[in-house]
Amino acid sequence: MKKNLTIKDIAEMAGVAKSTVSRYLNNGNISAATSEKIKKVIEANQYEPNAFAQSLKAKRTRFVGIIAPCLDSVVKSKVIMALDDELRNNSYNSLIINTSLKTELEVESLENLARLKVDGIILVATEITEKHKEVINKINIPITIIGQQYSEVTSIINDDYNAGFRVGEYIRECGHKDVVYLGVSETDVAVGIKRKNGVLNGFGNEMLVKITDFTSENAESIVDELLKSHTPTAIICATDKIAVGAFRAIENNNKKVPEDISLIGFGGYDTSTLISTSLTTIKFNNKKMGEMAADTIIKLINGEEVPKLQITEFNFIERNSVKRF
Template identity: 25%
Template structure:
């Protein structure tokens, strides 16, 4: 016998009206949402998506558009997005365009043809056209981990400036004065924010900002390797280096191994980003960690809020706090 909405209500200990409200995306207390979702899963209750869509004129689907899903950083966030949306009665369509701009537009068209109720975008460089196009379709959009300046949109970011500031501050307190910074494209918002943190920490502690110690790459392994090598080839190389993201850190670590540099005896090293293997490397790599689960949860809740017509504080930019995890890769001079 197929499960009914009444059976779900009885299992969850709520009224049929509350279950119906949950299924149709209405506001339901968190503890009731969890009980209802658990009952739906236990009873294998099948929601009539067609009937629900006809009743509400919504598809209860959210599109997630990202350049790649090969990154553990992005997949961790998407996993939390999916889980949180499920609690609100929404399913997720993930569109990966493999860092191909032409494919990005095609994937976006697919999402729009599926009549998604909203889009969560992980923007790369030069995304102004895509963002404007989405807004022209009157589809709510939330950006994650980056933002397109000049276009009013909700964005969920980490405190890029504050995260790098704390890393550089720690190095300065350990008597480092020549601190290298390798980061992403100079025109990208996250890169500029991280560089602001670097420069502000230096200025606050009266450390000269030396242009030759700053290298811009593409947030990838290859440019991380290249930028680090360029720093080490200086007549007076840095005594410490901060890598702007996971991939640049991997590239830098490849160069460190190739050159036989001992961490932290010869060089202190901090990576900005979640690094899966930081804790098992020798020595363990110090990191500026981002709250990946929290990023995903806030992004999902924000898109649901906008879909329901709640435009309070629009456009809202959330900058979530990072944490500095010091391990064996930082030394005092």
């Protein structure tokens, strides 16, 4: 068997032109006799064409590009796994690109995927910058955005405002008055603005707002510094991962959840291996979001109409990390 057989090799062995072999591999129009000669060479040498390279010459590649901000997030990984499964069930292949939370890589990846002629692109976004908009508007490929809303593109988002409102309302109903909200930068519109505003409006009273990033380490540091001079009755965290860091800081300062400080988060993933108290939280339907994204991009690829904005539901999960007065 000949290693790394090329189209040129097959053409020479079959006594035909390279373009004829290419037409054969892409189900083009060639004579039965010529087709049989090429087939015999391929079978004799166990040649397997590069599926992706072959697909680039076809009208449909059956590839969908997925741009992910990270692969170590519990929430993002559940969305992407459900998305990948649903695409595969519909005979599409996923090209998953991890951008490590670098927005410039997201923009670069949009351009690269367009050059690869994928059938569609799904952007799991943490923010939509002017550069994102510029690139999105110039590439002629169906695009769906997950997690953020951009009016020019089909977007699938969590119901961040109402989820935040439910949490703020709940903390107020539990009798808390001295409350801290540990949020993220407003560059992330969904979590940094909509979720925060929902919490503040649901609570209805003044609340100290502290800004962290999405890591538990930074959240731990901020809460540790806060507790040196002030002990609120409750801390509302923009994500469960942030709540894990806040929990560690509370314990480091010899305080307990919920006896001394109540704690609540957003995300709904299992924190039982990370903290000893079961966390009251908002659970978003990440699997549903992934399935919706796959269904949406396939419809867009097929030229079907889809709503510009789709919003997933949430569940409020009351556990034992919040004290009632």
